[in-house]
Amino acid sequence: MESSVSMDTLVSLCKRRGFIYQSSEIYGGLSSAWDYGPMGVELKNRVQKYWWREMTQFHDNIVGLDASILMHPRVWEASGHVENFTDPLVDCRKCKQRFRADQIPEENIRSHTCPECGGELTDPRQFNLMFKTHLGPLENDGSAVYLRPETAQGIYVNFKNVVQTARMRVPFGIAQVGKAFRNEITTKNFIFRTCEFEQMEMQFFVHPSEDEQYFEQWKQERYDFYRKMGIRDSRLRLHQHGPDELAHYAKIAFDIEYEFPFGWKELEGIHNRTDYDLSRHMEYSKKDLSYLDDLRGGERYIPYVIETSAGLTRTVLTVLADAYDEEEVEGEKRVVMRLHPELAPITVGVFPLVKKDGLAELAREVQQDLRRDFAAFYDQGGAIGRRYRRQDEIGTPFGVTIDYQSKEDHTVTLRYRDTMEQVRVPIAELPDRIRRAIAEYRRVE
Numbered sequence: 001m002e003s004s005v006s007m008d009t010l011v012s013l014c015k016r017r018g019f020i021y022q023s024s025e026i027y028g029g030l031s032s033a034w035d036y037g038p039m040g041v042e043l044k045n046r047v048q049k050y051w052w053r054e055m056t057q058f059h060d061n062i063v064g065l066d067a068s069i070l071m072h073p074r075v076w077e078a079s080g081h082v083e084n085f086t087d088p089l090v091d092c093r094k095c096k097q098r099f100r101a102d103q104i105p106e107e108n109i110r111s112h113t114c115p116e117c118g119g120e121l122t123d124p125r126q127f128n129l130m131f132k133t134h135l136g137p138l139e140n141d142g143s144a145v146y147l148r149p150e151t152a153q154g155i156y157v158n159f160k161n162v163v164q165t166a167r168m169r170v171p172f173g174i175a176q177v178g179k180a181f182r183n184e185i186t187t188k189n190f191i192f193r194t195c196e197f198e199q200m201e202m203q204f205f206v207h208p209s210e211d212e213q214y215f216e217q218w219k220q221e222r223y224d225f226y227r228k229m230g231i232r233d234s235r236l237r238l239h240q241h242g243p244d245e246l247a248h249y250a251k252i253a254f255d256i257e258y259e260f261p262f263g264w265k266e267l268e269g270i271h272n273r274t275d276y277d278l279s280r281h282m283e284y285s286k287k288d289l290s291y292l293d294d295l296r297g298g299e300r301y302i303p304y305v306i307e308t309s310a311g312l313t314r315t316v317l318t319v320l321a322d323a324y325d326e327e328e329v330e331g332e333k334r335v336v337m338r339l340h341p342e343l344a345p346i347t348v349g350v351f352p353l354v355k356k357d358g359l360a361e362l363a364r365e366v367q368q369d370l371r372r373d374f375a376a377f378y379d380q381g382g383a384i385g386r387r388y389r390r391q392d393e394i395g396t397p398f399g400v401t402i403d404y405q406s407k408e409d410h411t412v413t414l415r416y417r418d419t420m421e422q423v424r425v426p427i428a429e430l431p432d433r434i435r436r437a438i439a440e441y442r443r444v445e
């Protein structure tokens with residue numbers, strides 16, 4: 001049975017279990033900024049690692065990069081962000097709320113009435129989403145720089161460096177994960193849309209004649225990625241951009257969408273950006289970014305770019321929303337996060353049935369052994385059932401319980417989070433059993 005979690009329930013679980021906290025909470029909070037707690041940072045790191053492995057380790061022709069957040073201001077002129085990266089903004093003169101003009105009913109724009117309080121709305125004006133700051137002690141126009149609104153440009157401006165120093169031949173890709181900043185007019189729905197977020201982007205450089213073939217390949221691979229990560233197929237779909245949605249640089253674009261508790265929304269964008277970016281950077285930097293293809297008889301051309309651009313923090317929200325499940329067990333509600341074992345912050349909980357009679361010591365030994373390979377957490381506090389439930393709520397896929405029999409025959413019970421099945425296993429076999437269960441994991445729908 002599929003269940004859908006409400007945002008209130010999810011936000012409250014995230015706080016209660018140390019996944020995500022409101023930023024600067026003790027000062028009343030900073031709107032739409034969030035901090036990742038002990039469980040949240042583990043989950044986010046694991047999602048990032050999963051993506052990185054998938055995109056770099058599993059592909060001979062994709063390499064990584066970590067470019068700086070601050071870049072030369074001309075980058076953003078070349079990219080089109082200074083001119084085009086704007087949203088239409090309207091203000092209500094009465095309640096002082098701000099709206100994106102394209103996100104409220106047209107009727108309100110036409111009649112200049114606020115959708116919230118009925119007050120008078122201003123005319124729409126274009127608002128640039130880039131955060132501006134200053135490099136050095138002087139705040140003048142010459143020192144203005146931007147916090148990057150996407151990681152992609154750091155890749156394009158390093159295209160030549162990577163070709164020359166990593167000996168990459170087209171077709172090849174460059175992958176990057178990092179922070180991006182956008183002064184969003186409306187931020188809501190928890191970590192879905194925030195002003196500071198993280199992206200996982202891969203730019204794949206191809207011969208112009210092969211753009212469509214690689215676009216199709218990446219669209220499929222990226223869709224399959226989410227299913228592999230354990231996201232339910234029924235909550236994923238592809239959406240093709242219509243002519244009015246296409247970005248100024250795109251020939252064709254698809255979004256991978258997820259059905260969040262607040263509706264179907266973009267999770268990742270796949271764009272055919274043609275030679276737009278490299279051409280623009282050639283024009284603005286006056287440097288030659290064309291590519292000499294010795295595999296094509298010395299043909300010189302500007303490669304096309306197939307971009308896969310995912311939000312890391314948005315993927316974390318997807319993973320959390322998709323994992324949440326409730327069921328009734330022996331007359332009580334069990335909340336369980338059905339996280340893929342490779343993403344769960346803790347892989348295995350280790351519990352002595354009771355603290356006394358040497359069981360705690362033996363359990364500690366088991367934990368010490370397991371932590372060489374897995375994130376292993378030791379817990380001796382409270383009734384065993386409550387300890388299981390605490391781990392279920394943070395999505396720990398395996399539990400190991402040490403009881404009196406363990407002292408006699410060196411076996412323990414291994415409990416599986418999803419089915420709650422418990423099997424007796426020799427301690428020496430635990431690592432292999434857990435490794436196999438991770439490799440064979442399938443989400444129960």
Ligand code: GAP
Nearest residue numbers: 150152192193194197267268269309310311314
């Ligand atoms: N380089 C292309 C690019 O940045 P985008 O569609 O604007 O394209 C890509 O962003 C992804 O980044 C989105 O699909 C989303 O997952 C994430 N993203 C964009 N804006 C975001 C925001 N304000 N908060 C959280 N994630 C965001």
